[in-house]
Amino acid sequence: MDTTVEQENRTPEPMPTFEEFGLRPEILKGVTEAGFRSPSPIQQRAIPIILSGRDTVAQAQTGTGKTAAFGLPAMNAVQGSNKVEVLVIVPTRELASQVSDELYRLGRYAGIRTVAVYGGQSIGRQVELIRRGAQVVTATPGRLLDHLKSDRLKGFNPSIVILDEADEMLDMGFLDDIEEIFGYLPTERQTLLFSATMPPAIRKLAQKILKEPIEIDITPKDTTTNADITQRYYVIEEREREEALVRLIDTETPGKSLIFCRTKKETDTLSTTLVSRGYAAAALHGDMQQRQRDETIDNFKQSRIDMLIATDVAARGLDIHDVTHVFNYHIPFDSDSYVHRVGRTGRAGKKGTAITLVTPLEFKTLSRIMSTSGAPIVYEEVPTIGEAKKQYQNELIGKLQHQHINEEAVELLQQLEEELDSSQIACKAISLLLGQQPVAGPSRIGFSSQEVERMLDRFKRRKRPKPRPRRGTSNRMPPRKQRR
Numbered sequence: 001m002d003t004t005v006e007q008e009n010r011t012p013e014p015m016p017t018f019e020e021f022g023l024r025p026e027i028l029k030g031v032t033e034a035g036f037r038s039p040s041p042i043q044q045r046a047i048p049i050i051l052s053g054r055d056t057v058a059q060a061q062t063g064t065g066k067t068a069a070f071g072l073p074a075m076n077a078v079q080g081s082n083k084v085e086v087l088v089i090v091p092t093r094e095l096a097s098q099v100s101d102e103l104y105r106l107g108r109y110a111g112i113r114t115v116a117v118y119g120g121q122s123i124g125r126q127v128e129l130i131r132r133g134a135q136v137v138t139a140t141p142g143r144l145l146d147h148l149k150s151d152r153l154k155g156f157n158p159s160i161v162i163l164d165e166a167d168e169m170l171d172m173g174f175l176d177d178i179e180e181i182f183g184y185l186p187t188e189r190q191t192l193l194f195s196a197t198m199p200p201a202i203r204k205l206a207q208k209i210l211k212e213p214i215e216i217d218i219t220p221k222d223t224t225t226n227a228d229i230t231q232r233y234y235v236i237e238e239r240e241r242e243e244a245l246v247r248l249i250d251t252e253t254p255g256k257s258l259i260f261c262r263t264k265k266e267t268d269t270l271s272t273t274l275v276s277r278g279y280a281a282a283a284l285h286g287d288m289q290q291r292q293r294d295e296t297i298d299n300f301k302q303s304r305i306d307m308l309i310a311t312d313v314a315a316r317g318l319d320i321h322d323v324t325h326v327f328n329y330h331i332p333f334d335s336d337s338y339v340h341r342v343g344r345t346g347r348a349g350k351k352g353t354a355i356t357l358v359t360p361l362e363f364k365t366l367s368r369i370m371s372t373s374g375a376p377i378v379y380e381e382v383p384t385i386g387e388a389k390k391q392y393q394n395e396l397i398g399k400l401q402h403q404h405i406n407e408e409a410v411e412l413l414q415q416l417e418e419e420l421d422s423s424q425i426a427c428k429a430i431s432l433l434l435g436q437q438p439v440a441g442p443s444r445i446g447f448s449s450q451e452v453e454r455m456l457d458r459f460k461r462r463k464r465p466k467p468r469p470r471r472g473t474s475n476r477m478p479p480r481k482q483r484r
């Protein structure tokens, strides 16, 4: 299994552990066997509250580990009776079996028996499995209500009831069913409601079925891109990626940088190029030996290299505090990975810069990322070689102004003054320094702002829906068949 990078989480900040919750050892074994190393944010917040017995309303995006967030504390409370102690209500069959599987996986060492209950399956068999002593039932509303109404579940008294993916229940029109189900449940119970979003109808439902709940909300804010990160994109042609990246590295003068590529091969090629151009860069990808990867990450942390060229997978969980720049050598496909990548910089209140290279063919992806993540990514032109040189010169001036004069230099100057006057010496010295400047490459890289504006305009116009032809008014088009 691919664990190297996740282990990186342990340093430099101690990561919270599952042990800290005081879960039973048998439950912890399930957690370890599932490969969970550290609780996710929703798990960190929800588990202690649920363990304390309070009703809980928790809001967190998909994929944040909500199942274990309610499943672990709920199963921790299971007494091992032969009765249903935990009821999870989920909106779909797929979720019923998925959640049930996950709960089984986490609870198996505690001897917890789980059953999924949903439509389209034999009623008799479901009832039989429950009667045989399942303590955790994961059910869809329709089938559950069916069982309850026909009184097939004798002595059904779950002490913990969880409504999972509540907003989806609403979308699927299950709210009435849910309310009805709660009419059959014991009033003395702990109720938990989990949802990715919290529309008013769900809030209202929560007021009805929960008692003085504690509310947890870990949606975006710090997971979408934060305000300390400046985000820019540059429009280039496919063949210009390398030159554009190098030009931007030279003009940005970044500290530690993460450069994201799409493939392992690309990270290798790019790191070879950058190293040969004199940058302290290294690739990080899943095919590397664990020791080699640990070493690379350590080199980056200790600033022996200052550019890490990585794939999304390799960079997962990488927590390095002083990354000044994130470069998207290729734009990621979806906004989650964009947000994730960009979130590697601007950490712990520091400023960061995220730079994305796009070709006109990638406008669509860019536009999708901007609209779903809400990230304020602004367009900029790749600096010309003239601008890059100018910047190098300004930096040189700054350096000269602050340069400490050492004794050897004074001696050398006296020697030189025997043949040259001081302004000649100064000019020659500066020429020497300028000769060492690394700025190279083509004069112009990428499209100009006018070109980009025209392209964006065309792109937007293409995206706008075409006006519908009104029936009878067009004499060019044949009458359409009725839609639908």
Ligand code: ADP
Pocket (backbone or CB within 6 Å): 035, 036, 037, 038, 039, 040, 043, 060, 061, 062, 063, 064, 065, 066, 067, 068, 102
């Ligand atoms: P959600 O319900 O919030 O959409 P899930 O509970 O389905 O998320 O979890 C998403 C995935 O993450 C699952 O494959 C789950 O096994 C995994 N997962 C959950 N918690 C952790 C953790 N602490 N460490 C690693 N993986 C986890």
Ligand code: MG
Pocket (backbone or CB within 6 Å): 066, 067, 164, 165
């Ligand atoms: Mg879920």
